[in-house]
Amino acid sequence: MTAAVGVLALQGDYEAHAKALQRCGAAPSEVRRVAQLEGLAGLVIPGGESTTLLNLMRDEPWFEALRGFHARGGSVFGTCAGAILVSREVRHPSQDSLGLLDAAIERNAYGRQVDSFETNLEVAGLPAPLSVAFIRAPRFVALGAGVEVMARHAEAPVLVRQGRVVAATFHPEITGADGLHAWWLGTLA
Numbered sequence: 281m282t283a284a285v286g287v288l289a290l291q292g293d294y295e296a297h298a299k300a301l302q303r304c305g306a307a308p309s310e311v312r313r314v315a316q317l318e319g320l321a322g323l324v325i326p327g328g329e330s331t332t333l334l335n336l337m338r339d340e341p342w343f344e345a346l347r348g349f350h351a352r353g354g355s356v357f358g359t360c361a362g363a364i365l366v367s368r369e370v371r372h373p374s375q376d377s378l379g380l381l382d383a384a385i386e387r388n389a390y391g392r393q394v395d396s397f398e399t400n401l402e403v404a405g406l407p408a409p410l411s412v413a414f415i416r417a418p419r420f421v422a423l424g425a426g427v428e429v430m431a432r433h434a435e436a437p438v439l440v441r442q443g444r445v446v447a448a449t450f451h452p453e454i455t456g457a458d459g460l461h462a463w464w465l466g467t468l469a
């Protein structure tokens with residue numbers, strides 16, 4: 281039996297993540313209320329627009345709930361805007377974040393010319409390169425000693441892990457390559 285997983289469904293690319301998890305054999309729930317975190321082993325925080333996400337999170341005590349979820353053993357997989365949200369420090373500009381990952385991250389770090397692109401990434405521990413999309417992507421600008429780099433693009437870390445927190449600056453859910461979702465499900469208790 282696969283672990284109970286959810287996708288934060290307030291804003292952004294949650295449907296594509298849910299479909300990727302389904303293709304890997306999970307039955308993800310769409311999490312729109314704090315109470316729906318109950319009983320989950322893992323939560324995906326999808327890409328989208330982190331400022332919009334932050335605004336929507338004012339309706340309920342999301343920060344407290346997500347920090348509590350993580351502290352009680354829940355795993356969090358943040359992609360793009362989700363990676364921004366889980367980081368300790370956000371730059372360009374500075375904004376609130378959950379601080380679950382010991383990292384500083386800069387928003388929209390790839391500039392206008394290369395706002396969005398697709399590429400194949402070699403990921404430590406995955407059998408095949410992963411086809412992914414960078415869309416107005418952020419960039420990690422500092423990582424704490426406890427943060428493991430799982431993949432780099434042009435030398436910059438783009439996929440990192442610190443215990444039960446995994447963060448990708450790209451979108452792994454758009455191209456139909458489900459290797460990372462399958463791997464993440466395998467990490468859940």
Ligand code: GLN
Nearest residue numbers: 327328329330360361416
């Ligand atoms: N640029 C967005 C932000 O700063 C993130 C983009 C994405 O999630 N694709 O929140």
